[in-house]
Structures are given as C-alpha cells and as structure tokens.
Amino acid sequence: MDDQHDADCGCQEYNELSRRQFLATSAGVSAAALFPAWLPKIVMSKNYSSTRDIIVSVFQRGGADGLSLCAPFADANYYTSRSTIAIPRPDSTAATKGINLDGFFMFPQAMAGGAAGTGGLIPAFKATDLLIVHATGQLNNSRSHFDAQRYMEVGKPVDPSLVTGWLGRHLASIPPLKPDAPLRGIGVASGLQKTLVGAPRTLPIADPTNYTIGGLTTTQPQRVAFLQGDYAGADEPLHSAALDATNTVSLLKSVNFSGYVPANGAVYPTSSFGRALRSVAVLIKNDAGIEAAQVDIGGWDTHSAEDPIAGSMFRTMQDFSNSLAAFYADVIATGYSVTLVSVSEFGRNVRENGSQGTDHGRGAVMFAMGKGIAGGRVLTKNWPGLAREVLADGQDLQVTVDYRDILAEIVQQRLGNPNLDFVFPTWKPTMLGVTR
Amino acid sequence: MRITTGAKAQHPKVDSSAEQATEVEGVTTERRSRRSFVFFGALAAATMIPKASRAQAPSRKRRVIEKDPVDVSPAIVPSESVAAFAEWDSPISRLVRRATLGITNAEVARANQLGWQGYVNYQLNYTRINDAAVEAFVAQKYPLLSQTSDLLFSAAAGDIRNQLIESTIYRAAFSQRQLYHRMVEFWSDHFNQDIDKVGYLLVADQRDVIRKNALGRFPDLLKASAHSASMMAYLDQSASRNTAPNQNYAREIMELHTLGVDGGYTQTDVAELSRVLTGWTIQGRGNFVFNPAIHDWGSKTVLGVTIPAGSPSLGQDGIKEGEQMLDVLVNHPSTARFIATKMLRWLLTPDPTPTQISTIASVYRATGGDIKAMIRAILNDSWLPAAPMKLKRPFHFLASALRSTTPTVATLSAMNQQLSVLGHPIFSWDTPDGFPDKIEYWAGNIVPRWAFGTTMSNQNSATSIVVDTTAYRAGSPDAAVDLIDQNFFGGEMPLVTRTGLLTYIKAGTFTDPRVRETIALAISANAFQWY
Numbered sequence: 001m002d003d004q005h006d007a008d009c010g011c012q013e014y015n016e017l018s019r020r021q022f023l024a025t026s027a028g029v030s031a032a033a034l035f036p037a038w039l040p041k042i043v044m045s046k047n048y049s050s051t052r053d054i055i056v057s058v059f060q061r062g063g064a065d066g067l068s069l070c071a072p073f074a075d076a077n078y079y080t081s082r083s084t085i086a087i088p089r090p091d092s093t094a095a096t097k098g099i100n101l102d103g104f105f106m107f108p109q110a111m112a113g114g115a116a117g118t119g120g121l122i123p124a125f126k127a128t129d130l131l132i133v134h135a136t137g138q139l140n141n142s143r144s145h146f147d148a149q150r151y152m153e154v155g156k157p158v159d160p161s162l163v164t165g166w167l168g169r170h171l172a173s174i175p176p177l178k179p180d181a182p183l184r185g186i187g188v189a190s191g192l193q194k195t196l197v198g199a200p201r202t203l204p205i206a207d208p209t210n211y212t213i214g215g216l217t218t219t220q221p222q223r224v225a226f227l228q229g230d231y232a233g234a235d236e237p238l239h240s241a242a243l244d245a246t247n248t249v250s251l252l253k254s255v256n257f258s259g260y261v262p263a264n265g266a267v268y269p270t271s272s273f274g275r276a277l278r279s280v281a282v283l284i285k286n287d288a289g290i291e292a293a294q295v296d297i298g299g300w301d302t303h304s305a306e307d308p309i310a311g312s313m314f315r316t317m318q319d320f321s322n323s324l325a326a327f328y329a330d331v332i333a334t335g336y337s338v339t340l341v342s343v344s345e346f347g348r349n350v351r352e353n354g355s356q357g358t359d360h361g362r363g364a365v366m367f368a369m370g371k372g373i374a375g376g377r378v379l380t381k382n383w384p385g386l387a388r389e390v391l392a393d394g395q396d397l398q399v400t401v402d403y404r405d406i407l408a409e410i411v412q413q414r415l416g417n418p419n420l421d422f423v424f425p426t427w428k429p430t431m432l433g434v435t436r
Numbered sequence: 437m438r439i440t441t442g443a444k445a446q447h448p449k450v451d452s453s454a455e456q457a458t459e460v461e462g463v464t465t466e467r468r469s470r471r472s473f474v475f476f477g478a479l480a481a482a483t484m485i486p487k488a489s490r491a492q493a494p495s496r497k498r499r500v501i502e503k504d505p506v507d508v509s510p511a512i513v514p515s516e517s518v519a520a521f522a523e524w525d526s527p528i529s530r531l532v533r534r535a536t537l538g539i540t541n542a543e544v545a546r547a548n549q550l551g552w553q554g555y556v557n558y559q560l561n562y563t564r565i566n567d568a569a570v571e572a573f574v575a576q577k578y579p580l581l582s583q584t585s586d587l588l589f590s591a592a593a594g595d596i597r598n599q600l601i602e603s604t605i606y607r608a609a610f611s612q613r614q615l616y617h618r619m620v621e622f623w624s625d626h627f628n629q630d631i632d633k634v635g636y637l638l639v640a641d642q643r644d645v646i647r648k649n650a651l652g653r654f655p656d657l658l659k660a661s662a663h664s665a666s667m668m669a670y671l672d673q674s675a676s677r678n679t680a681p682n683q684n685y686a687r688e689i690m691e692l693h694t695l696g697v698d699g700g701y702t703q704t705d706v707a708e709l710s711r712v713l714t715g716w717t718i719q720g721r722g723n724f725v726f727n728p729a730i731h732d733w734g735s736k737t738v739l740g741v742t743i744p745a746g747s748p749s750l751g752q753d754g755i756k757e758g759e760q761m762l763d764v765l766v767n768h769p770s771t772a773r774f775i776a777t778k779m780l781r782w783l784l785t786p787d788p789t790p791t792q793i794s795t796i797a798s799v800y801r802a803t804g805g806d807i808k809a810m811i812r813a814i815l816n817d818s819w820l821p822a823a824p825m826k827l828k829r830p831f832h833f834l835a836s837a838l839r840s841t842t843p844t845v846a847t848l849s850a851m852n853q854q855l856s857v858l859g860h861p862i863f864s865w866d867t868p869d870g871f872p873d874k875i876e877y878w879a880g881n882i883v884p885r886w887a888f889g890t891t892m893s894n895q896n897s898a899t900s901i902v903v904d905t906t907a908y909r910a911g912s913p914d915a916a917v918d919l920i921d922q923n924f925f926g927g928e929m930p931l932v933t934r935t936g937l938l939t940y941i942k943a944g945t946f947t948d949p950r951v952r953e954t955i956a957l958a959i960s961a962n963a964f965q966w967y
Contacts, residue, residue, distance in 0.1 A: 060865070142686070144697050146869050157638050190859025190884075191877035204880040206859055211883055213960075214890040215708070219953060222943060226936045227886060233932060234962045235518045237879040238827070242962070245883045298866055303672040303684045313563070354680025355672060360687075393703065 042173045042419045052177060052416040053372060056277070056293045056327070057167055057195060058342035059153070060320070063145060064303035064367035065358055066347040067397065068308040069317060070132050070378060071109065074104040077386035079349040085306050085313075085358075087429065090192055096309045101125065105134065105378045108308050110317035113325070120321040124328045124369055128376030131434060135363040135380055136401040137346055141392075143360040145301070150343035151192035151284070155404060155424050164198030166404075166423050167292050170411055171199040173419040181289020182247035188276040193294045203244050205288050208279040209257035211249055224249070253333075255286050266330035270340030273297040273405055274323040281331050283369060284338060297323075304355035339370035339414045343403055349395050350386050366406055374436045381432070401432065410435045460689060517787050517824040521963060523928045527821040528552060532926065533967040534783060535613035536821060537557050537621075538836025538925035543614070552817045559615035560808045562651060568610045577847070578603040581639060585665065585722030588636035596636050601855065601862055604642075608831070609838035610845075612701045619650040619807065621831065622782050624862070624871025627661045627693065629670040631863040637666035637722045638863060654775055654805030655766040658693060662762055665722040671868060674717045676710060678732035686710035690765065696777075700771030701739060708736045712743060712757050722750070726755035739764060772800040776810065780816040781873060783814045785823045792819065825966040827875045830858035832967065833885060837892050837959050840924040844902040851901070854891060857882050882965075889959035893952040908951045913941040924958045933961045 046111055072078050073271040075087045080181035086093035087108045098106030099117035111117015124130035142148045151157045155166030164172070171185050185202030187193045193203040215223065224246055262268065262280045267279040273295065280293045299316040306313045324340070331338055347364035363384075369375065383389050384398040392398045407427035411417050420429060524530060531552060532543045547555040558565070561620065578599040580591055588596060608617045623646050639663045649657035661667050668674040668685070676682035686709040690696045715731030718724060731754045735745040741764055743757050759827035765771060777794035780788035796810055803809040828836060834855060843936050855861055859881050865871050872878070908916040917937045922927040937954055944950045958964060 034906060141703075143703060144691050145867060147697050187880070190881055191872065192880045197876055202880075204859075205883075206881070213883060214887040215894075215953065215956065216949075219944070222940060225955065226677070227942050227960060230933055230936050230957075230961050237875060238882070238962060238965065241880045241882045244880075245886075249883060295752060299868070303682055304675040352680075353682050354677045354745075355675035355682050357672070357682070359683045 002280055007189065014260070020102050021048045039425055040419075040421045042422045046151060051089065052174075052291075053337045053339045053414040054177075054291055054293075055167070055410070055415055056280055056338060056340040057295045058324075058340065058344055058367075059149070059193065059294070060194065060300050060344035061145075061149065061296055061298045061350055062344070063148070063346045064300035064344035064364060065302055065306065065308070065313065066134060066344075066363065067350065068108060068306070068313055070101070070105050070107065070134060070365050071098060071101075072134075072383075073098060073106045074105060077350070077388070082388060083352070085308060085352050087308060101132075102188060103379055105132070108314070108317060110308065110314045111321040114277065115320070118403050120318075120325050121367075123325065124420055126333070127327065127333070127377055129332060129369055129371060129373060131368045131373050131375040132378045133330075133366040133368070133380075133401055133434075134378055134404055135384060135397055135399060136366050136403055136406065137344075137362055137364045137399040139399055139402055141362070143346065145345060145360070150194060151344050152343060155407070156426060159425075162425070165195035166407065166411075168198030168202070169423045170415060170417055170419075171196075171202065171292055173422050174415070174417045176201075176289065177287035177291050178287075181225045181291075182251050183243065183288065185292040185294070186209050186280070186283065187294045188279060189294070189296060193296065195196075196292070199292070202246060203241065205248070206250075206284065207275075208252055208255075208284065211252040213249060235266075251288055255282060255288065256284050262326065262330040263334045266326040266327040266328075268326040268330075269322045270321055271319045271323065273319055274326065277323050277327045278310065281327060284336055295312060299388060302357050303353070303359060304357040306352070306357045324367070328369060335371070337371070339368065339372060339410055341369075341407065341410055342367045343407075347397055350391055350397055351395065361396040362392045363399045368406060368410065368434060370414065372435050374433055379432065379434070402427070402429075405429045405432055406434050438775045452806075454933050455744060468732035473912075481909070490682060517785070518800055518827075518966070520823075520825045520932050521928070521966075523930045523963075524825075525679070526926075526928065527817060528555070528822055529926050529928060531555060531815065531817075534815065534826075535618065537608050537617060537832055538839035539967075540839055541922050541926065544926050550868040556615075556812060556815050559613070560651060560811060562613040562616040566613045567611050567613055570607060570621070573610075574603050574606060577606075581643060583639070585637060585640050588639055588759070589721040589900045591636065593635055596639060597631055597863070598849065598852060600631070600639060600642065604853050605831075605835065605838070605848050605855070606845070608835040615811070618783075619811075620647055622779070623650050623657065625865075625873070626778065626867050627657075627667065628870035629666055629863070630866045634666045634867065637664075637669055640664070640722065651807050651811075654771075654800070654801075654807055655763075657763055657807075658689075658760075658766055661693065661717070662689065663724045664757070665718045665724045668716060668718050668724060673713060676714050676717070677730035678711075678714045679730075681707070681714050681732065682705070683707060683710040683927050685716075686713055692868055694765040694774065695768055695770040696774035699768070699774060705738050708738045709761060711736050712738060712761050714753055714884045717760055726752060726758075728752065728754045732781055739768070766805060769797070769801070772797040772805075775805070776800055779807075780814055783811065783818055786826065786873075786875065787824075801833040817848035827878055828965055828967055829871065829873065829878055830860035831855060831883075832861055834858065834860075834888070834964065836967070837888070840959075841892060841895075842923070842956070843895060844904070846896075846901070849900070850891075850895065854888055858888060885965065886960040890953075892959055895959055903950055903952075903955075905955070909948065912944050914938065916946075916954065918943060920955065920958045930963045933958070933963050937962075 034324065067078065071087050079086050088097040090098045090100035090106050091350055096109065098108055099112040100106050109115055111120050112122045121130055128414050138148060138152055138157060141425050153165045154162050176184055181391045183201055183203060185196050185199040187196050187204040189204045196202050227242065228246055231239055234242060244431060257279065268274040274389035276295045280295065283290045297320055302313050305311055308314055344364050346362055348361040352358055381400045384400055388394060404424045404427045408420050408424050409431050412420055413435040449849035528547045529539060529544055532547050533539045537545055566692055579605055580588060580596055581597045597792045611617055629638055629641060645660040645664050649660055671688055672682045673685035683706050687706045687883060690701045695701055711732040717727050728748055728751050733746045733748060736743045738761055757783045773793060777788060777793050778794055780792055796813055799810050834851060860871060893903060895903045908919055917934060921927055922935065937957060940957060941950060943953045
C-alpha cells in the first residue's frame with residue numbers, strides 16, 4: 001500500500017460530503033448533467049484503501065450463450081431444446097463431451113483447455129477462485145443489444161437521465177489508491193466504454209504498449225508543452241482527456257511491455273482480448289496506480305452456425321477462457337489483490353433456431369475470479385430449469401439473480417466502496433456470498 | 437506552460453474534506469468557459485456564473501490549472517454540447533464546416549459567393565458538381581468497386597477491403613460533393629455492416645444502396661437495403677426459414693433502421709415480422725432472392741397490420757407481404773421522428789430540441805422522406821450558427837487533415853492503416869448500430885490523433901503521399917502560421933493556437949522538419965478536432 005497516502009489521511013474516518021459539494025469537486029457545473037439530482041449523497045473514506053482490490057471488468061458483448069458457456073447437462077430439456085448444438089454429457093463416450101463441474105453443470109472443452117479438462121478455467125475453479133453465476137442478468141426485458149448493454153453498463157435499468165457507468169461512479173466516489181496516479185482507470189478500447197463514463201483520470205487506450213505522440217524525441221517535450229497549453233482552455237471532456245493523456249504518455253513510456261514475462265509460465269493468447277489482459281497485467285504489476293480496467297470481448301452474437309464444439313462459439317469461448325486462465329496464473333494466483341468479473345447483456349434462447357444458432361434471450365452467466373471470491377461452484381438461486389412451461393416468454397432461461405447483486409457485493413467487499421446506492425442507484429442488493 | 441496534477445504542495449491533505457471542496461468550487465467557477473456556460477446554462481451554471489463572463493474576448497482566459505485537486509474526483513464530464521470557439525464568428529464558415537469533411541478556403545469562397553441557401557443547394561444538387569477527376573482516380577485505382585458480386589466472389593478479400601476503405605477515404609477527402617459524402621458516411625453507419633462477416637457483398641451494398649440513395653428518399657434507401665444481399669447476410673436474414681425464423685434482421689430493421697428502440701413495437705412484432713420476412717434470402721454468389729419454399733404462409737400481425745394466410749401456390753407474390761410491411765415501416769410516425777432526430781444529431785446538434793425534431797419529422801412526412809428536403813430544413817441560417825460544435829470522429833478528422841494538407845496521393849494504404857490506429861476502421865464495426873457519434877466515446881482517444889498529426893505532416897514519399905511544404909517555407913515563420921490558419925482553420929484559428937504555434941515555430945530554426953512539426957501540431961490542436 002502507498003504509505004504516503006495513508007499518512008495523508010489525518011481526516012476523520014468518514015468524510016461526509018453533501019451531494020452538492022461532491023458535484024462541485026468532482027466535475028464542476030456540468031456534473032449536473034452527469035449525475036442527476038436524485039443521486040444519493042456519497043461517503044468518502046480513505047481507510048478502505050489498504051484492503052481494496054483492483055477490478056478488471058469484462059464485457060462479453062453480443063449476448064453470450066450461458067447454456068454453452070456453462071451447460072446444465074443434468075437438465076434433460078437442454079438436450080431436447082438443442083438438437084444440433086448441445087454439448088455431450090461428461091459421462092458419455094463422445095470425444096467432444098463436456099467437463100463435469102458439479103454433477104449438474106459442465107464446461108464445454110473450449111472452456112476447460114481441451115478434452116482432458118485440466119486447462120482453461122479449470123485450475124481457477126478447482127482452486128475455488130472462480131465463481132460462475134447462472135441464470136443471472138437484468139430484470140428488465142430488453143432484447144436489444146444496445147439497450148441491454150447500455151443499461152447494464154449504466155447500472156440502472158431504463159433511466160435515460162443517467163449517463164455515467166457503474167464503474168465510473170465507483171471510481172468517482174472513492175479516493176484513489178495512489179493519490180498521484182495519472183491513470184486510475186483504463187478502457188482497453190478505442191473509445192471509452194459506457195461502464196467507465198464518469199470516472200476521473202480514466203482513458204480509453206486501445207494499445208497501451210504503443211502510446212506515444214511520435215516524432216523526434218528531442219522535440220517531444222516542446223510539442224507536449226504546446227499541446228498542454230492548447231488544450232488548457234478546452235472544454236470537457238477534451239480538457240481532461242488531453243491532460244490525462246499527456247500524463248499517461250509519460251507513465252506508459254516507463255513501462256516495459258515488450259520485455260514482460262508473465263508469471264507461472266502463463267501464455268496469453270495473441271487475440272485482442274488476450275493482448276488486452278496481458279497489458280492490464282503489466283500495468284497492475286507495475287504498480288502504476290490503475291484501479292479499474294474495462295476489457296471487452298465480442299463475437300457472442302451467435303444467431304447462426306453457433307457450434308460450441310468446434311465452430312465460432314468454440315473459438316470465442318476458447319479465447320475467453322485461455323485469456324482468463326493466463327491472467328489467473330499470472331496475476332491472481334501470484335497473490336495480487338485483483339478481482340475480475342464478467343457480464344454479458346443477456347443470454348440466448350433455450351431452443352436453437354433454424355440456423356443452428358440461438359436468438360436473443362434472457363438469463364446468462366457471469367464469472368467472478370479472485371482470491372477474495374468464494375468460488376469453486378456454480379451459484380444459482382432457485383435454478384428455474386429449462387422446461388418450456390417455466391421459460392420466460394416461453395423461450396428463455398429466467399433471470400433469477402440480478403447482475404447488480406454480484407457487482408454490488410464485489411464493490412462493497414472487495415473494492416471497499418460503501419457507496420452502493422451511488423454506484424447502483426435505487427437498487428437494494430442482496431448479498432449472496434460471492435466474496436469470502 | 438506546464439500542466440501538473442502534482443498539487444500536493446498546495447494540498448498536503450489531499451482528500452475530500454469540505455474545506456477543499458469549497459476551494460475547488462472556487463476554481464471550478466473560474467474555469468467556466470463561455471462555451472460550456474452557454475450549453476449547460478439551463479442546467480446549473482445560470483445561477484453560478486456572473487453574466488459578465490459570457491462577454492469574453494476571443495482569447496479566452498486560461499484556467500488556473502495549478503489548483504487542480506489531486507485527490508477528490510474530478511470526474512470527466514461527457515458534455516455533448518460544446519459551444520463554438522469565439523473565433524468562429526462567420527456563420528457561413530460554420531455552414532461550410534458542417535456541410536463538408538473539412539473546411540478549406542476554396543469552399544468558404546464558394547459559399548460566400550453563393551450565399552447560405554445557394555451553397556446548401558449547390559451541395560445538395562450533387563450530381564451537378566463535376567467530380568470527374570475524383571471518379572477517374574477511383575476507377576483506375578479501385579477497379580473492384582464496379583464489379584458484380586459474381587465476379588467479386590473470386591477476388592482476394594484483402595484487395596476488396598482495401599479498395600473499399602481507400603476509395604471511401606479518397607472520395608471523402610477530395611470529392612467536391614462534400615455534403616453527399618457526409619451523408620454517405622451517415623447512412624453507412626445507419627445501415628452498418630461488418631466486412632468481416634459479409635465480405636465482398638459489401639461492395640454492392642455500398643454502391644447500389646448507400647451511395648445510390650444517400651441524398652434520395654429514405655423509403656427508397658430502406659427498401660434498397662432490405663433487398664441487399666449483404667444486409668441479408670449480415671443480419672442472418674439469409675439463414676431464416678419458415679420452420680425456424682431468425683429474428684435478427686426483423687428486430688434491427690425496426691430498432692435501428694426505422695422505428696427506433698422506443699418506436700412502439702413489441703417482441704411479438706419482432707417475431708411476427710421475422711415470419712413475414714422468411715424467404716428473403718440470397719442465391720448464388722450474392723444476389724437477393726425471394727424463396728417461396730422457405731416462406732411462412734400462415735397469417736401474421738405486425739404493428740396492428742394483419743397479413744392473411746397465403747399459400748405456396750402464390751409463389752413470388754409472397755414477397756409482397758414483406759414489401760407491404762416495409763411500407764408500413766417507412767410511413768410510421770416513429771420512423772419520421774427517429775430519422776429526423778438522427779439526422780439532426782449528425783448535421784446540427786448532439787441534443788436537438790423537441791421543436792427541431794417535430795419540425796424535421798414533419799418535413800419527412802410531408803415529402804415522403806425526402807432526404808434533401810430534410811437537410812435543407814436542418815441546415816438553416818438560424819439554427820446552425822447557434823448550434824454547439826461537434827467533435828470530428830477519426831474518419832472525419834483524417835479526411836479533414838487530407839483536405840488541409842492537399843497532398844499528392846499515389847496510394848492511401850498508409851491512411852487506411854491510420855484509420856485503424858485512430859480507432860475508426862470503417863466497415864469493421866461488428867454490431868449493427870454503427871460507429872457511435874458521441875463525444876464521450878471518442879474524446880479520450882486523443883493520443884492517436886496527436887501521433888497522426890506527426891505521421892500526416894511527414895508524408896513525403898512519391899510512391900505513397902507527398903505533403904509539399906514549399907509554400908509554408910516561402911516566407912517568414914509568421915507567414916507560415918498565417919498559411920496554416922488559412923489551410924487548416926478557414927482563417928478562424930483560435931488565438932491560443934496561433935500563439936502556441938508561433939512560439940513553437942520560432943523556438944527552432946526555420947527548416948522543413950520544424951515546419952512539418954508545426955503542421956503536425958496544427959492537426960493535433962484542440963480547434964482542429966471540432967467542426
């Protein structure tokens with residue numbers, strides 16, 4: 001932990017800020033647009049710092065098929081609903097059979113490093129550091145990718161007045177881990193993901209390994225000085241972006257990405273998702289002050305030729321699980337205080353469509369990984385089953401766990417932020433024992 | 437000047453105490469620029485800012501940066517409404533910035549000569565603008581664009597992709613039909629398709645759907661899109677059949693192409709429309725076809741319109757069910773509002789007023805979705821001069837840099853690459869909503885823009901791109917900055933940028949590298965990011 005930071009904290013244990021003061025300090029006048037008037041007041045406290053995890057938030061964009069990611073082989077309706085794309089039972093003789101997790105659910109081989117079932121996410125699961133939450137998602141029924149992603153990222157359904165993301169509000173309502181960190185949050189993307197909107201000192205950086213303004217080294221300081229002067233009077237959000245960018249250029253220049261050797265022989269896939277997690281790992285280990293990273297992985301919108309055995313869904317799941325597995329071995333297993341959590345905007349129909357794919361559904365799965373996560377199990381709440389009569393709208397796995405219950409417990413217990421009603425407005429979370 | 441967040445010296449107890457909050461509030465007040473005041477005035481600033489601060493000189497006071505708080509949370513504000521620079525005081529130049537992919541002296545002169553309405557009409561009647569030189573270049577360099585899907589089937593995928601991207605950059609930068617290409621960009625996002633999924637089929641979609649109808653009638657555009665093999669492939673319509681309809685296209689045509697997500701349809705409408713559209717598919721190497729054998733002939737009800745059961749004996753007439761529904765969609769009041777709102781956001785303001793939306797929606801209804809008539813109503817000389825600025829997306833930014841540097845081009849492969857680096861690889865946005873047009877999405881990705889300035893200004897290869905700096909070096913450093921003002925800022929370069937560039941160019945010897953660096957800084961400057 002940062003000693004200087006703790007030493008600075010001669011303040012009372014809880015510094016209560018009125019909402020109005022918070023708005024003034026955080027974002028000035030325009031915060032009125034950023035944080036609607038109904039948002040509750042926040043509590044700023046520093047004594048959480050020493051126990052806080054860094055969070056890596058993953059969005060599986062496109063509506064990931066939870067019934068392939070973690071398939072309920074013991075539910076007979078799974079097989080009758082999916083005549084061409086079901087994964088064979090773990091106790092079958094099929095070469096492509098699944099990997100038994102708990103007698104009811106299984107991983108497809110893509111998630112378990114192959115037929116032996118000893119790779120992929122299995123080591124994290126067996127070490128009880130990986131939790132799978134099933135039949136989870138959003139309670140509001142939107143089958144639009146864009147609405148569903150937006151409200152999931154914002155953290156409050158169907159409220160157009162809220163433009164900040166849940167992770168953005170988390171960072172905005174808690175002091176930095178390192179007071180002088182130039183970059184607290186990073187979206188590994190070309191544009192800032194909605195999840196992070198509202199976060200202070202946070203930038204989208206598609207490739208942290210190559211973050212430079214280029215040109216002659218000798219004139220770079222002068223050119224940076226021009227840019228700082230030119231953007232000094234710029235309006236938000238460009239002003240903050242430029243200021244954070246010039247500081248971050250210096251930060252990332254000092255980070256040795258290319259010479260990085262992951263711990264435990266971890267091998268990150270060369271996919272964009274794998275490279276993104278590798279960069280995040282480097283930043284975490286570099287102790288640069290990063291507190292939150294948002295990383296996306298697409299390819300989940302499997303309307304046709306889904307094929308979780310060998311086709312497109314197989315490859316996407318393999319990329320997902322091998323990347324997470326590398327991150328687990330490299331960062332989490334080596335004891336860094338990091339929690340990784342993944343969401344997807346919705347799951348997919350229980351019954352496959354006529355194109356060997358699945359259309360937009362409801363209940364999905366989430367993954368949470370970390371030493372502080374009570375893992376090694378598939379968490380369900382009154383598993384509703386796949387029988388037609390219990391399906392939502394006659395076609396979908398019901399959502400039995402609001403995704404905010406999972407995130408809120410992590411925000412409070414692992415990220416040390418007590419302001420749950422600020423991070424997830426109007427939601428009264430139920431703690432399900434996600435964390436240890 | 438130096439910007440620093442290292443305010444520890446001033447704030448040994450950097451935290452969120454009330455004391456500091458007060459202090460910060462003072463700084464915040466001082467920071468209010470005229471621009472953000474104007475557009476957030478109604479929200480909060482009105483009570484906090486003295487009126488005098490509105491009457492600010494063109495060179496706006498630099499904010500006190502040293503007092504930036506370190507430890508409380510200076511959240512980034514995703515402002516969608518940023519008022520124009522004080523220096524942008526010529527209304528007709530504002531029109532040129534909106535109607536083009538980069539202001540140039542030639543366009544300003546033309547607009548001044550034609551007058552406001554004359555210039556809008558000149559740009560709208562784009563077929564009368566002679567574009568022969570540009571089209572000759574495109575025809576010679578990018579021959580695949582004119583081929584049919586049957587021939588493209590056997591062409592190399594990489595060649596098709598590069599020709600499509602590079603021709604699009606070339607036209608956007610160098611065509612005289614600037615407003616037309618602004619709308620080509622707009623509709624390419626509205627009817628977004630990912631070339632990774634549809635491959636060569638996209639060539640025909642771009643040519644026969646988007647470019648053909650970009651300034652036509654929306655109903656024609658929508659119907660052309662619905663008969664595009666590329667769209668059928670992209671949204672899985674080609675995989676839909678009576679026994680198991682695929683809902684992807686049926687959903688997106690309502691959510692993204694016509695009604696909008698709040699346009700008043702239900703999940704049942706999606707399911708029913710997907711049944712109506714069964715049989716709309718692709719045959720051979722990429723030709724749209726209606727296949728009655730996989731059409732669902734049962735009765736359906738979509739948006740309250742009932743289509744009675746038919747029979748396979750009707751054969752090709754089964755397509756009429758879908759055609760009927762397309763008419764329902766384009767004539768729906770939600771479509772008029774949705775298209776009007778989106779066009780207003782593209783051409784006028786990120787946050788159109790209800791009056792503006794209903795005005796343009798009524799033009800849609802009165803003219804049967806005439807895109808030109810809607811643009812004419814949007815780009816009026818009362819709304820536009822009062823509108824906030826818009827942030828150039830990277831494609832627009834790159835095209836405007838090409839327009840300002842007026843290079844000699846042998847190939848645009850370097851620019852093609854740069855578009856990806858900038859985070860805007862056109863035709864590769866994988867979801868059907870298209871690249872965002874939101875400041876909050878693009879603003880943070882500023883470093884690649886700065887790096888691009890350096891890359892662009894140093895282009896000097898006859899086999900690729902040559903940026904000729906002779907004219908900039910012909911006179912004094914002051915004259916060079918004046919020329920930058922003319923070429924990059926339409927003669928309305930903000931004072932802070934002028935001062936910064938002069939300081940920079942005079943800090944070294946007046947050589948070609950220094951001039952190119954100064955041009956790079958002009959491209960990197962705050963004012964060059966907006967239009």
